[in-house]
Every structure is written in C-alpha cells, then in structure tokens.
Amino acid sequence: MNADEVTQTLTLGSKQYTYSSLKQAADSLGDISRLPCSLKVLLENLLRNIDTDAVQLEDLQALVDWQHQGGHSEREIAYRPARVLMQDFTGVPGVADLAAMRDAVAALGADPQQVNPLSPVDLVIDHSVMVDHFASADAFHDNVKLEMERNHERYAFLRWGQTAFDNFRVVPPGTGICHQVNLEYLGQTVWREERDGTTWVYPDTLVGTDSHTTMINGLGILGWGVGGIEAEAAMLGQPISMLIPEVVGFKLTGALREGITATDLVLTVTDMLRKHGVVGKFVEFYGDGLAQLPLADRATLANMAPEYGATCGFFPVDEETLRYLRLSGRSEEQVSLVEAYCKEQGLWRNTGDEPIFTSTLELDLDTVEASLAGPKRPQDRVALSQLKSRFDELMALNLSAPPADAVSDLEAEGGQTAPGTQGGANVEYAGERFRLNHGAVVIAAITSCTNTSNPGVMLAAGLLAQKAINRGLKRKPWVKSSLAPGSKVVTEYLQAAGLNSALDQLGFNLVGYGCTTCIGNSGPLPEPIEIAVREQDLTVASVLSGNRNFEGRVHPAVKTNWLASPPLVVAFALAGRVDINLSDEPLGTDQDGKPVYLKEIWPSQAEIAEALERVNTEMFQREYAAVFDGDAQWQAIEVATGKTYDWPESSYIQQPPFFNGMSREPDPVRDITSARILALLGDSVTTDHISPAGAIKPDSPAGRYLQQLGVAQKDFNSYGSRRGNHEVMMRxxxxxxxxxxxxxxxxxxxxxxxxxxxxxxxxxxxAMRYQQDGRELVVIAGKEYGTGSSRDWAAKGTRLLGVRAVIAESFERIHRSNLLGMGVLPLEFVDTDRRQLNLTGEEEISLTGLDQLKPQQQLTLSIRYPDGRDVQASVRCRIDTGNELAYFRHGGILHYVLRRMIGAA
Incomplete structure (x- = not known):
C-alpha cells in the first residue's frame, strides 16, 4: 500500500478536497468500524505519511490488530501533529532555544535559517498577568499596566520571534487563555493544507506546551500536552515517537440533575479515572449520555485529562460539535466540511456506538453530586456536604487543638470573625476589624481554562451573585476575590445577561484575561492578612475554579486549596470559610436577620438556560476579528531585526547554555560513577515542586541572584515569567x-x-559545590514523580544542576519524556522502593552499561553505603522507544534535531 492507492477526493459544492481514505485502507488492513475514534485519527496520520521513512505498513497493521489483542500493542509509531500550541511561560524559553539553535548552527558553519518551524505554531500570552489589584473597577487596567511594565523584555523578544520565524503567530496579552482561544477560534476539527495546488484535508491534531492542551479534545480534535522541548522538535519537523496507546472507554448515561455543574462532573470523573489507572493511556468518552452534554461541558472534562492522568480525554465529532462550531463563528463552509469528512472517514459518533476498548468504566450522570477537590490534589474529590468534616480531619492531623465553638471576643464587640479551630489573629484592613482563624477563605478566584470556557457555570456564578445581593449578602472582608475570564467573549455575555454588575458588587471585578491564580499568579495577599497568616501559622484556604491546587502553587502562605465550580467560588467568598457545611449551614443573614442558605440562591437550570440564550455568534466574531493585533502598548513595542538574536543585557532573557561547545558528533554516553544523591523525595512530587512558577522568595538563591543584578524585590515577578533566564531557573x-x-x-x-x-x-x-568537586548527581523519588504541568524547566533545571539520572518508583508521562529530552536518564525501581533501601543521602550511586543501553532495559544499580556495604537494586530504563534512545545518546532531543539539520546525524 502507498499513499496514492488510498488518496480520494471529497466534493462539497464547487470545491474539491483531497484526503487519505480510511475506508480504502480498511480493505487491505481489516475492519476498523469499532476502532476507537482517537485511534482512527492516529491511523489516518500514519496513512497520510506512509511514504516517509518513519512510517511502515506494519505500523498501520499494528493499529488495526490492536482490536484483536485486548486493546494492547507494543508497536512504536511516529505521529506528526498538524500544529503546535504554546503559552508564554513555555513559549519564551522555546523561542530562546530556537534562537540559540540558530547561533549553534551558525557556529557549526551552516545556515541558521534552517532553524525554522515547519508546522504552524500559535503562541498565546496568557500566563503573565498577576492579580495585584482586585475588587475595584480599575483592577483590569492596573494589572495590565503592571504586566506590560514587568514583561516588556519578554514581550519584545516574542515580537522578534514573530518576525524572525516563519509559521509563527503570537496572540498578544489581554486576549485570553490559550486553551480557550484554541477552543473558540484556532481549532478547526478538520485541518486544511494547500500543497502543490491541491487542498488536502485531515483531522486537526496538535501538541501543546501546556498539559491542558487536552481541552481541545472536547471539539473532536486530538491533542495533548508535551514539554517545550518535545514541542520544539515537533515544530521543526521531528515526528513524536510513541507506543500505540491503550484506550479506556468511559461510558456516560443519563443526565445531570438540577443544580449539578460540569465542575462537579469532572471532579467525579477525575476521581474515578485516577482509581482506575489511566496514566499514559487515552480516554475516550462514549455512550448516549453524550447527547445530554453540551460541548462546553465536554471541553471541561477533556481539560482535566492531566488531573486524571491520561494522555487525552477524547470526544468524537457529532451534531453538538457542529452546533458549537457555528456558535463560535466558524464559517458554514468549515462546518459542512467537518460533517462530510468525519462521516466519510468513520469519525462521526452515532447513537449506540460501542467501540472496542482496552477497558471501560461507566457513569450515570444522574448520580453526580456537588463536589470540591483538595486540599492539594485535583483527584481528591470531597462532596460539598463533607467539606467541613474533611477540613476538621486535616486540622486534627496538624494541630492538637480541637475545633472552637465559642464566639470570638472581636465578634462580641461587633466585628466579624472567620470561625475555625482555636488560634487566630485580630486584623484591621480596609476600614474593617475582624478575627482571622484557621479555615478562613483568603482567596476566592474565578479563573482557569477549565471553567471560564463554560458559559453555563460562568453565568451560574453571575446569577448566584445577583441573588446573593438581593438578599443582602456581602463578600467577607478577608477574601481576595477575582474574576479572570479565558476570553473577552465571557465579558460580553456576562454584560449581555446583566450579571457583570452583580459580580462587581461582590468584588469579582475583572482582573485580567489569563490563568492568574490557577498558575500561581494570585498576587500578594493584603499585608495585614498575610502577616496574620504567617505570624499565627494559620491554615487558611483558597477556593478557585481551576484545575491545579498543588502545594505552594496558588500562594505560598495558603496551605489548603480547593477546586470548585464558579458559583461555589462565589458562595465561599460569601461564607468566608471552608469549615462549613453549605448543605445545611447558612451563608449568612439577610436584611431582616434571617439565615440565607445556598440552596435558596442557587440558580435553576431554567434560569441558566435563559441566560445562555444571550450567548451568540456575533460575540465570538467581534472579539476574534483582530485577535493577533494587540492593544496600543503591544504595538508600540520596538521590534529587533535580524535572523539571529542579538542577546541584550537582561534579567529576563539570556542565551540558553544547552548548545555551548556542541560538536557535530555526540560524545559516547558515560557510566554513572559514585554519584551523590542531591534529593531524596516522596510520592506525588509535582513539576511545581521541581520548578515552581509562582513567587520568588528574597532569601532564595534566585532572589539573591536577582538582587545582585540590582532588581528590586517588587520587580521580582515570578519564576514563570523568568523562564527565559536559565540562571534564575536553575536556582x-x-x-x-x-x-x-x-x-x-x-x-x-x-x-x-x-x-x-x-x-x-x-x-x-x-549542586554547585558538587559540580566544583567533579561529583555526578542523582535524584531519588517515590511514585508519580513529575505529576502536573508540562514544565520543561523541571527537566532543564535538573540537567543544569548536574543530575545524570532520576530514579523513581513511577513517572508521570510528560516529565519522563522531558527528562530524557534533556539527556537525563529516567529509571524506575523494580521489585523494591526507596524505603526498603533505607537511604539517608550519604550513599554513592553507580550504574554501568549505559553505552549499550536499550529501551526498557533492566539494569543493576550499585549503592555503596557509608559503612562500606554494596547493595544491588534492579531498575528499568524508562527510555521507551528507539527514537527516545537516539535523543538520549545525542544529549537531548534538540541536539539530535540540530545535528540532523546539518547532516551530522
């Protein structure tokens, strides 16, 4: 079989489209009618590229045979996504790497313009805005002004990249979150490419430098997050090497009950899938319950794939997909093409479809209950009715003091109180006096791509705010509240429904269009509140409509963080505490002194449906008409010229050191000899633990470095914003x-x-002292090492510290890939763990045979203890494919790609 044998033409009106026919391929390969749609997309990808060196007929046959092998395959395939999506935290170092590659190519005597994206790349600036100002009409203006001042050097660098590289577009700041912009505008479901005068069509596919790229799966587009390193290789034409995945089918039946939101559903599904075990697998949703699930709810479920551990959470194309494409302003020509192509290729969902899966789960939507997740992992679901008891359990674990039932002295004097366990502090702030106790909600943020893309839950928040105001309720004075929509369309429909003023009255004023609190850009707490929290060591809370609540991520002073739907975020801002059962305790009292319960002000489905009628196509068309233009501040940025970058003196952007002294041929891989243990870590260590994105402490190595450069503490910005400076990031x-x-x-x-x-x-x-002593390093960890965001600096920083290998009990998918992409060896313990080895950090670690390494090879780790004993431990090499082994031998994926460009690999 070759490409010509399966090439067909699809005619729509006067236009003709060329495609690779899955039906025709099935005549040779076998029946694919019950193959999961997500695997059909991979099959088409291979079929279209069958004439390239990377794809053989046996790869396609293995995908078809997967159905008859219990949904398993050990076959390695080469996948080529249609495009790449980036956000600015990973985009800045990504562009810096490309610029450094141009310098390296020039140094090796080749043409630097060979370094150029071959696939379309969209970079959306969405991670930089911080919530410095809140609860005021000027908050948005003031935060954006600060954002432009803090990030001018970074944005000037991105403007250079926009002019220097082909196939590279930048969506300016203040526009929206990359995943929501992708869902509402960039994603096409069926991609079109002009090639030699012919219009080729194929499934829209992508990889993104943010783990929540999976949100686009709700639109029938196969995409997932990869590290910036892997994304750079993909944009430079390198296929993504992967094993044919297992696919878990998740069957949905029934419909959600009155008062239950998409957030409640996704927290339930995340809980179920984590328990089932889907790390490294595809999840595909199916069942007739999908007909009851709006596309925004599907996108919410797809978004949280990293939280349930899957590579993606895919939804096949159906009538609801077409409805959303029309609503969001895609052309009728595009909508017709999506329908015709997907039906012709067998990518359309039909009632009663029962694909073959590796394993299945089922959920009756009618059984979902109101939920939150926390205090530090998104998969730890807690029923709303159980939150108070859960918080009390946490306090009992951390404090010996029992819950306090007595009214505080301050309350008796007429002030307010944030009830909780014993301990607390009297605080004066913004003209009010109150007592701050354990359990106080100090941050309530409507934020993150997960929920701000969903008009149903956003309008529900506005309706609840309106009803609360009508009953005389107010936000508690110790709550820092914020509203950060994922796109300007949200602002439009809140205004059209008359709900923005109610949110404003409760302090949920617009603070910016970006990730804000969910990425760790919550900004400072008001000083009197933060002093009280730190001095009294209070266990306070944030409640956010986000997808991430890892330790230290939202705010370093906030120990418990709870994910919730936007209306629940509003409710907890009114209650001011998490040690409360909102199912039967009042939020507060009304003007007449009567208790107000959450159920009394919760909006009905009919009220939400009426508000949803205000969302229309013109809103999307208006807001995306000039999406790449930016405001006057963006357009006024002076743009550098030249195909290579003239690296200026900057605390934000520095030339990456990864290609310094690079030769045309890679050095042989050395064994690890007498390495020291840099860190001995436990289970569920996240990429936030390894490479934080939030605030930089003044007394940290990074803080001291910035102060040595003359940067004032108020101008530190965040780790995320300084990812273009390796000196900050390795510290x-x-x-x-x-x-x-x-x-x-x-x-x-x-x-x-x-x-x-x-x-x-x-x-x-x-690490620096070990480097001076010529000592190699390893890191040892427990289960689920590297869970969370697709943060390439978690791998880059590890390498720059001199770490040769990370030895863990298990890895999360993206971080494992990032480590080997930077030339750091990922190893997993076999039949033992770090506890059984009784390590203290004094041991020396050796590993031989690395010059003969094979994928998935079992190796023997040698551990020398301080008393002179030598203990052997079996480990498995988590380089999973031949391509990954080639990357590792070259010192990293970008080194491999660069050498191939100049003909040296």
Whole structure:
C-alpha cells in the first residue's frame, strides 16, 4: 500500500478536497468500524505519511490488530501533529532555544535559517498577568499596566520571534487563555493544507506546551500536552515517537440533575479515572449520555485529562460539535466540511456506538453530586456536604487543638470573625476589624481554562451573585476575590445577561484575561492578612475554579486549596470559610436577620438556560476579528531585526547554555560513577515542586541572584515569567516552599545536606559545590514523580544542576519524556522502593552499561553505603522507544534535531 492507492477526493459544492481514505485502507488492513475514534485519527496520520521513512505498513497493521489483542500493542509509531500550541511561560524559553539553535548552527558553519518551524505554531500570552489589584473597577487596567511594565523584555523578544520565524503567530496579552482561544477560534476539527495546488484535508491534531492542551479534545480534535522541548522538535519537523496507546472507554448515561455543574462532573470523573489507572493511556468518552452534554461541558472534562492522568480525554465529532462550531463563528463552509469528512472517514459518533476498548468504566450522570477537590490534589474529590468534616480531619492531623465553638471576643464587640479551630489573629484592613482563624477563605478566584470556557457555570456564578445581593449578602472582608475570564467573549455575555454588575458588587471585578491564580499568579495577599497568616501559622484556604491546587502553587502562605465550580467560588467568598457545611449551614443573614442558605440562591437550570440564550455568534466574531493585533502598548513595542538574536543585557532573557561547545558528533554516553544523591523525595512530587512558577522568595538563591543584578524585590515577578533566564531557573529548581527532601528531617523548602561535609545548604548551592568537586548527581523519588504541568524547566533545571539520572518508583508521562529530552536518564525501581533501601543521602550511586543501553532495559544499580556495604537494586530504563534512545545518546532531543539539520546525524 502507498499513499496514492488510498488518496480520494471529497466534493462539497464547487470545491474539491483531497484526503487519505480510511475506508480504502480498511480493505487491505481489516475492519476498523469499532476502532476507537482517537485511534482512527492516529491511523489516518500514519496513512497520510506512509511514504516517509518513519512510517511502515506494519505500523498501520499494528493499529488495526490492536482490536484483536485486548486493546494492547507494543508497536512504536511516529505521529506528526498538524500544529503546535504554546503559552508564554513555555513559549519564551522555546523561542530562546530556537534562537540559540540558530547561533549553534551558525557556529557549526551552516545556515541558521534552517532553524525554522515547519508546522504552524500559535503562541498565546496568557500566563503573565498577576492579580495585584482586585475588587475595584480599575483592577483590569492596573494589572495590565503592571504586566506590560514587568514583561516588556519578554514581550519584545516574542515580537522578534514573530518576525524572525516563519509559521509563527503570537496572540498578544489581554486576549485570553490559550486553551480557550484554541477552543473558540484556532481549532478547526478538520485541518486544511494547500500543497502543490491541491487542498488536502485531515483531522486537526496538535501538541501543546501546556498539559491542558487536552481541552481541545472536547471539539473532536486530538491533542495533548508535551514539554517545550518535545514541542520544539515537533515544530521543526521531528515526528513524536510513541507506543500505540491503550484506550479506556468511559461510558456516560443519563443526565445531570438540577443544580449539578460540569465542575462537579469532572471532579467525579477525575476521581474515578485516577482509581482506575489511566496514566499514559487515552480516554475516550462514549455512550448516549453524550447527547445530554453540551460541548462546553465536554471541553471541561477533556481539560482535566492531566488531573486524571491520561494522555487525552477524547470526544468524537457529532451534531453538538457542529452546533458549537457555528456558535463560535466558524464559517458554514468549515462546518459542512467537518460533517462530510468525519462521516466519510468513520469519525462521526452515532447513537449506540460501542467501540472496542482496552477497558471501560461507566457513569450515570444522574448520580453526580456537588463536589470540591483538595486540599492539594485535583483527584481528591470531597462532596460539598463533607467539606467541613474533611477540613476538621486535616486540622486534627496538624494541630492538637480541637475545633472552637465559642464566639470570638472581636465578634462580641461587633466585628466579624472567620470561625475555625482555636488560634487566630485580630486584623484591621480596609476600614474593617475582624478575627482571622484557621479555615478562613483568603482567596476566592474565578479563573482557569477549565471553567471560564463554560458559559453555563460562568453565568451560574453571575446569577448566584445577583441573588446573593438581593438578599443582602456581602463578600467577607478577608477574601481576595477575582474574576479572570479565558476570553473577552465571557465579558460580553456576562454584560449581555446583566450579571457583570452583580459580580462587581461582590468584588469579582475583572482582573485580567489569563490563568492568574490557577498558575500561581494570585498576587500578594493584603499585608495585614498575610502577616496574620504567617505570624499565627494559620491554615487558611483558597477556593478557585481551576484545575491545579498543588502545594505552594496558588500562594505560598495558603496551605489548603480547593477546586470548585464558579458559583461555589462565589458562595465561599460569601461564607468566608471552608469549615462549613453549605448543605445545611447558612451563608449568612439577610436584611431582616434571617439565615440565607445556598440552596435558596442557587440558580435553576431554567434560569441558566435563559441566560445562555444571550450567548451568540456575533460575540465570538467581534472579539476574534483582530485577535493577533494587540492593544496600543503591544504595538508600540520596538521590534529587533535580524535572523539571529542579538542577546541584550537582561534579567529576563539570556542565551540558553544547552548548545555551548556542541560538536557535530555526540560524545559516547558515560557510566554513572559514585554519584551523590542531591534529593531524596516522596510520592506525588509535582513539576511545581521541581520548578515552581509562582513567587520568588528574597532569601532564595534566585532572589539573591536577582538582587545582585540590582532588581528590586517588587520587580521580582515570578519564576514563570523568568523562564527565559536559565540562571534564575536553575536556582529555582527544587525551590518550592512546600517540597520535602527526606535527606533532612521535618524541613520544608529546597534544602539538602551536602556530603561528606554534612552541611545543610540550598539544593542549588549544594549542586554547585558538587559540580566544583567533579561529583555526578542523582535524584531519588517515590511514585508519580513529575505529576502536573508540562514544565520543561523541571527537566532543564535538573540537567543544569548536574543530575545524570532520576530514579523513581513511577513517572508521570510528560516529565519522563522531558527528562530524557534533556539527556537525563529516567529509571524506575523494580521489585523494591526507596524505603526498603533505607537511604539517608550519604550513599554513592553507580550504574554501568549505559553505552549499550536499550529501551526498557533492566539494569543493576550499585549503592555503596557509608559503612562500606554494596547493595544491588534492579531498575528499568524508562527510555521507551528507539527514537527516545537516539535523543538520549545525542544529549537531548534538540541536539539530535540540530545535528540532523546539518547532516551530522
């Protein structure tokens, strides 16, 4: 079989489209009618590229045979996504890497313009705006002004990239969150490409440099998050090497009950899928319950794939897909093409479809109940009715004090109180006096791509706010409230429904269009509140409509973080505390002193449906008409010229060191000899622990470095915004304030013990001392190492600290890939774990045979203890494919790609 044999033409009106026919391929390969739609997309991808070196007929046959092998296959395939999506936190270092590659190519005597995206790349600036100002009509203007001042150097660099590289577009700041812009505008479901005068059509596919790229799966578009390193290779024409995945079918039946939101549903599904085990697998939703699920709800479910651990959470195309494409302003020509192509290719969902899956789960939507997740993992669902008891359990674990039932002295004097367990502080702020106790909600944020893309839950929040005001309720004065929509369309429909004023009255004023609190850009707490929290060591809370609540992520002073629907965020801002059962305790009292219960002001489905009628196509068309233009501040940025970058003196952008002294041929892989353990870490260590995105502490290595450069503390910005400066980021590696290194007892933060001196140092300072001594390093960890965001600096920083290998009990998908993409060896313990080895950090680690390494090979780790004993432990090499092994041998994926460009690999 070759490409010509399966090429067909689709005629719509006067236009003809060329495509690779899955039906025709099935005549040779076998029946594919019950193959999951997500795998049909992969099959088409292989079929269209069958004439390339990377794809053989056996790859296609393996995909078809997957159905007859229990939904399993060990076959490695080469997948080529149609496009790449980036956000600015990963986009800035990505563009910096491309610029450094141009310098390296020039140094090796080749043409630097060879380094150029071959696939379309869209970068959306959405991660930089911070919530410095809130609860005021000027909050949006003031926050954007600060954003432009803080990030001018970064944005000037991106403007250069926009002019220097082909196939590279930038969506300016203040527009929206990349995943919502992707859903509402960029995504096409069926992609069109002009090639030699012919219009080719095929499924829209992508990879993105943010783990929540999976949100686009709700629109029938196969996409998932990868590290910036892997995305750069994809945009430079390198196929993504992957094993044919297992696919878990998730069957939905019934319909959601009155008062239950898409957020409640996704937290339930996340809980179920985490327990089932879907890491590294595809999840595909099916069943007749999909007919009851609006596309915005599907996108909410797809968005949370990283939280339930899957590579993606895919929804096949159906009538609801077409309805949303029309609503969001896609052309009628495009909608007709999507319908005709998907039906012709067998990518259309029909009633009663029962594909073959590796395994299945089923959920009756009628059984879903109101939920939150927390206090530090999105998969830890808590029923709304159980939140109070859950918080009390947490306090009992951390404090010996029992819950306090007595009214505080301040309340008796006429002030307000945030009830909770014993302990607390009297606070004066903004002309009000109150007592702040454990359990107080200090941050309530409507934020994140997960929910702000969903008009149903956003309008529900506005309706609840309106009803609360009518009953005389107010936000508690200790709550920092914010509204950060994922696109300007949200502002339009809230205004059209007359709900923006109610949100404003409760302090949920617009603060920016971006990720804000969910990415860690919550900004400072009001000073009197933060002082009280820190001095009294209060366990306070944030409630956010986000997807991430890892330790230290939202705000370093906030120990418990709860994911909830936008209307529940409003409700908790009114209650001011999480140690409350909102199912039967009042939110407050009305003008007449009567208790007001949540159920009394919760909007009905009919009220939400009426508000939804205000959402129309013209809103999308208006807001996306000039999506790439930006405001006057963006357009006024002076743009550098030249095909290579003239690196200026900057605390934000520095030339990455990864290609310094690079030769045309890679050096042989060395064994690991007598390496020291830099950190000994537990289970569920996230990429936020490894490479935080939030605030930079003044007394941290990164903070001290910036002060040495003359940067004032108020201008530190965040780790995320400084990812273009490797000096900051390597100092920030393992610097999360909540990380716990088991080499030290009872110590939180990025500290370790240096051996043989025994001195306690920051992890960065210890790594530098080991480098001076010529010592190699390893990191040892527990289960689910690297869970969370697709953060390439978690791997880049690890490499720059001198770590040769990370040895864990298990890895999350993206971080494993990022590590080997940077030339760091990922290894998994076999038949043992770190606890059984009784490690203290004083041991020396050796590993031989790395020059003969094979994918998935079992190796023997040699551990020398301080008493002279040598203990052997089996580990498995988590380089999974031949392509990944080639990347590792070259010192990283970008080194491999660069050498191929100049003909040296």
């Amino acid at each position: 920030g590696t393992f610097a999360n304030v909540r990380i716990r290194n088991e080499i030290l007892d009872g110590v939180e933060g990025g500290e370790t013990r240096h051996f043989p001196s025994g001195e306690q140092l920051s992890i960065y300072d210890a």
